[in-house]
Amino acid sequence: MDDASGTLGKSKVSRLVNWIVSTRVWRSIIRHGNPDNDLDRMQAVFTNFFLHIMPARVHVHTLRPTATLGLGVIALFLFFILIITGVLLMFYYVPSVDRAYNDMKDLQFVVSYGVILRNMHRWAAHGMVAAVFIHMCRVFYTGSYKPPREFNWVLGVVLWVLTMFLSFTGYLLPWDQLAFWAITVGSSIAAYPPLMGDTIRFMLLGGQEVGQGALLRFYVLHVAILPIVISMVLAVHLWRVRKDGGLARPREGAGGAHPTSAVGSGDWDTGKTYGLMALARGVTPVVGTQAPEEEVTAWPHLTFRLLVVFVATLTAVTAVSLLFDAPLEEIANPTHPPNPSKAPWYFLGLQELVSYSALVGGVIVPGLAVLGIMLIPYIDYSPEAEGVWFTSDRGRKLAWKSSLAGAVSVPILIILNAQFGLRTLWANAPQIMVDIVNPATALLIGMAIFSSTVVRRTGSRRLGAIALFSSFLGALIVLTIIGTFFRGANWVFVLPWEQTGAGH
Amino acid sequence: MSKDYGDYQLEEGGRGEAKEKESVSRRSLLSIGWIASLVSLIGPGLANIRYLFPNVLYETPTAFKLRKPAEYPPNSISFEEDRRLFVFNDRHGFRAMSAVCTHLRCTVGPFGPGKGATSRCPCHGSLFDKQGRVLSGPAPRSLDFFRLTESPDGRLQVDTQDIVSADMYFKV
Amino acid sequence: MNSDIQAENHALRKWHWAFAIVGVVAAVLFTLSYWMDYDREWRKYQRNYASELRAILSGKGVRELPNPGIVYVQTIVSPTRVDRCQMCHRGIDDPRFAKSPHISGKSRC
Ligand code: HEM
Numbered sequence: 001m002d003d004a005s006g007t008l009g010k011s012k013v014s015r016l017v018n019w020i021v022s023t024r025v026w027r028s029i030i031r032h033g034n035p036d037n038d039l040d041r042m043q044a045v046f047t048n049f050f051l052h053i054m055p056a057r058v059h060v061h062t063l064r065p066t067a068t069l070g071l072g073v074i075a076l077f078l079f080f081i082l083i084i085t086g087v088l089l090m091f092y093y094v095p096s097v098d099r100a101y102n103d104m105k106d107l108q109f110v111v112s113y114g115v116i117l118r119n120m121h122r123w124a125a126h127g128m129v130a131a132v133f134i135h136m137c138r139v140f141y142t143g144s145y146k147p148p149r150e151f152n153w154v155l156g157v158v159l160w161v162l163t164m165f166l167s168f169t170g171y172l173l174p175w176d177q178l179a180f181w182a183i184t185v186g187s188s189i190a191a192y193p194p195l196m197g198d199t200i201r202f203m204l205l206g207g208q209e210v211g212q213g214a215l216l217r218f219y220v221l222h223v224a225i226l227p228i229v230i231s232m233v234l235a236v237h238l239w240r241v242r243k244d245g246g247l248a249r250p251r252e253g254a255g256g257a258h259p260t261s262a263v264g265s266g267d268w269d270t271g272k273t274y275g276l277m278a279l280a281r282g283v284t285p286v287v288g289t290q291a292p293e294e295e296v297t298a299w300p301h302l303t304f305r306l307l308v309v310f311v312a313t314l315t316a317v318t319a320v321s322l323l324f325d326a327p328l329e330e331i332a333n334p335t336h337p338p339n340p341s342k343a344p345w346y347f348l349g350l351q352e353l354v355s356y357s358a359l360v361g362g363v364i365v366p367g368l369a370v371l372g373i374m375l376i377p378y379i380d381y382s383p384e385a386e387g388v389w390f391t392s393d394r395g396r397k398l399a400w401k402s403s404l405a406g407a408v409s410v411p412i413l414i415i416l417n418a419q420f421g422l423r424t425l426w427a428n429a430p431q432i433m434v435d436i437v438n439p440a441t442a443l444l445i446g447m448a449i450f451s452s453t454v455v456r457r458t459g460s461r462r463l464g465a466i467a468l469f470s471s472f473l474g475a476l477i478v479l480t481i482i483g484t485f486f487r488g489a490n491w492v493f494v495l496p497w498e499q500t501g502a503g504h
Numbered sequence: 505m506s507k508d509y510g511d512y513q514l515e516e517g518g519r520g521e522a523k524e525k526e527s528v529s530r531r532s533l534l535s536i537g538w539i540a541s542l543v544s545l546i547g548p549g550l551a552n553i554r555y556l557f558p559n560v561l562y563e564t565p566t567a568f569k570l571r572k573p574a575e576y577p578p579n580s581i582s583f584e585e586d587r588r589l590f591v592f593n594d595r596h597g598f599r600a601m602s603a604v605c606t607h608l609r610c611t612v613g614p615f616g617p618g619k620g621a622t623s624r625c626p627c628h629g630s631l632f633d634k635q636g637r638v639l640s641g642p643a644p645r646s647l648d649f650f651r652l653t654e655s656p657d658g659r660l661q662v663d664t665q666d667i668v669s670a671d672m673y674f675k676v
Numbered sequence: 677m678n679s680d681i682q683a684e685n686h687a688l689r690k691w692h693w694a695f696a697i698v699g700v701v702a703a704v705l706f707t708l709s710y711w712m713d714y715d716r717e718w719r720k721y722q723r724n725y726a727s728e729l730r731a732i733l734s735g736k737g738v739r740e741l742p743n744p745g746i747v748y749v750q751t752i753v754s755p756t757r758v759d760r761c762q763m764c765h766r767g768i769d770d771p772r773f774a775k776s777p778h779i780s781g782k783s784r785c
């Protein structure tokens with residue numbers, strides 16, 4: 001009896017569903033059939049605006065978690081979360097020095113769900129800075145920047161810089177002590193480039209100091225200009241992933257032709273097309289080497305994973321937001337800097353370098369680092385083992401050794417500088433000498449010599465790139481740790497548990 | 505097979521044998537996942553709608569003080585511009601009438617001199633008499649009258665949330 | 677059939693598990709977040725205030741005890757500044773509460 005009515009109910013529901021999906025209106029919105037066969041699955045991805053950025057079929061290698069660690073999509077989902085929470089925060093936040101801080105307090109204490117949204121926005125922002133950086137590391141170590149993906153790497157570096165700038169501009173908005181002094185310190189670095197420095201700082205702040213002008217400028221950059229620019233660059237970035245033939249992956253079989261060699265060479269001229277647009281002869285460089293047998297439909301193999309990663313990202317952000325409140329200190333007080341005044345953590349490595357020489361540490365090193373990182377694919381374009389972590393065993397060992405070398409050399413240089421630094425030996429050395437002889441410069445020169453030696457010894461530019469990138473990474477991590485945990489009042493060396501100032 | 509290679513349907517095709525191994529079916533994993541995920545997506549969506557309703561407002565309070573009764577000349581209609589209301593002082597006493605049009609909340613115009621004076625709303629031409637009644641125009645109902653009291657420092661006091669009838673007078 | 681694709685189909689099953697687990701955790705966390713947001717500290721103080729007020733009035737032959745709702749209490753200082761002492765310290769200006777353990781001591785704000 002029960003059973004009968006159960007099936008009756010079910011069949012009624014499914015008849016209703018069938019009727020709905022067969023209406024003219026439904027078919028005008030969803031153009032494909034139920035994705036229960038490969039054709040409709042590919043149609044689902046192909047005809048859907050939100051999914052069409054994905055290929056209709058993906059290679060199984062691309063789906064392995066170890067291939068990408070999902071970092072690009074995690075960064076993307078954090079960006080989505082930031083947009084949603086950020087737009088909601090805009091409903092209460094007024095970018096005025098008289099109101100901003102009170103609006104923060106209101107969000108914290110009297111607006112329903114305000115504190116959780118604020119926390120989510122703050123922690124997702126930090127998470128995005130981290131995710132983007134680690135995404136860059138994964139792309140580097142899997143050698144995924146090699147032709148034809150050189151330019152997408154450059155776009156990635158642009159996204160990285162924009163992401164940090166987006167986070168930095170948001171940092172001022174609460175208008176508390178932490179915000180005010182972090183931006184005062186951070187924007188002072190902008191004044192150091194020779195000739196242009198003061199002009200840049202003046203333009204950025206809309207005044208000589210951090211005040212109403214700066215708050216409004218940072219606000220406009222933070223809620224309008226940077227998100228729009230990032231969205232546009234991101235669109236190109238993702239589009240290029242597709243056009244470059246999907247994610248980089250190891251070539252099948254030993255001695256396979258280099259992917260680009262198939263372009264226009266006509267050796268894939270079987271006239272066979274399969275799927276929908278999974279293959280369109282000769283348009284993308286990597287097409288020729290795709291072995292159809294290694295592919296599955298993106299729906300559900302890729303779409304489902306994306307769904308899970310999205311829910312997981314949201315869960316992680318919510319969990320952190322429940323555990324830790326975003327900091328909100330006393331209202332900004334331009335006459336009383338907290339001691340120490342620290343920039344956001346992702347700039348503390350820089351701030352450490354800046355403490356030796358603002359010009360070298362704040363302008364030349366970061367400038368060269370960004371430029372150098374951008375140029376990697378134009379220096380190392382060897383078609384060696386793309387999509388393989390560290391290229392080879394040798395590469396893996398080199399990566400570990402060089403990052404260790406970079407990490408260790410930082411404290412050594414700092415100690416040397418404290419003992420035999422230029423100013424300790426020659427108290428009134430001219431500034432130009434200090435700019436030339438200091439740990440930051442030493443680090444830079446050391447890395448350059450080290451990596452060029454690796455290239456000479458091994459004859460492999462890839463290994464040279466690994467040496468350079470890894471020593472940079474090791475040094476950056478240690479510098480950031482020192483800046484965060486080992487610098488106290490007056491930027492004096494302290495042990496982490498002796499820290500007094502707050503900083504995030 | 506040639507069309508459906510690499511098809512995860514195969515997994516379902518092989519269900520008969522697979523099922524014995526799988527303690528929890530694919531269908532129930534998916535439905536748990538979907539239900540829970542929808543809760544965690546629609547939930548915050550609803551919470552965010554709640555977020556849009558502020559708990560505290562920075563508006564002027566609804567209760568406020570006016571001038572002292574003696575400052576309103578006898579047999580006069582005074583317009584309190586900031587508060588958007590009229591104060592009538594006639595032989596029966598004081599009354600406070602809203603100047604907010606009941607049509608679409610424009611501020612109605614001043615009353616002319618004389619007994620049958622009227623007030624016209626500039627926006628869509630509703631016409632009101634001194635009892636607040638609508639004589640013509642689109643306004644759907646009469647203007648409101650507010651309760652008047654005297655504050656401890658001897659000034660008239662109004663609460664715009666306390667609406668009274670048009671024949672309720674405050675006598676000093 | 678290709679062995680990589682078979683492996684992929686097995687992997688998908690793990691993702692189904694991940695979906696169910698992550699989904700449930702997300703739902704629990706959301707519920708928790710909503711509760712934590714609702715159950716603010718000041719609500720406790722206002723509940724104390726309400727029960728004290730009832731205690732004060734109950735001996736005095738008041739027939740219908742007031743039920744002071746839990747509300748946001750604010751005093752507007754200027755168009756942009758408000759004072760919310762009374763959200764936690766309700767009754768601070770009420771002489772009947774002068775001896776209240778919930779008010780005295782921490783009343784400065
Ligand atoms: C706003 C920040 C960024 C977002 C949202 C983003 C997003 C993505 C996504 C979704 C992918 C697909 C593969 C994956 O998930 O790993 C991808 C691939 C890629 N990204 Fe990014 N990315 C960002 C920044 C960067 C940066 C900083 C770099 C490097 C400097 C970079 C270089 C690349 C390259 C070269 C690929 C292709 C990798 C391959 O073929 O394996 N991206 N990006």
Ligand code: FES
Binds near residue numbers: 608610625630
């Ligand atoms: S608002 Fe007064 S008539 Fe329309």
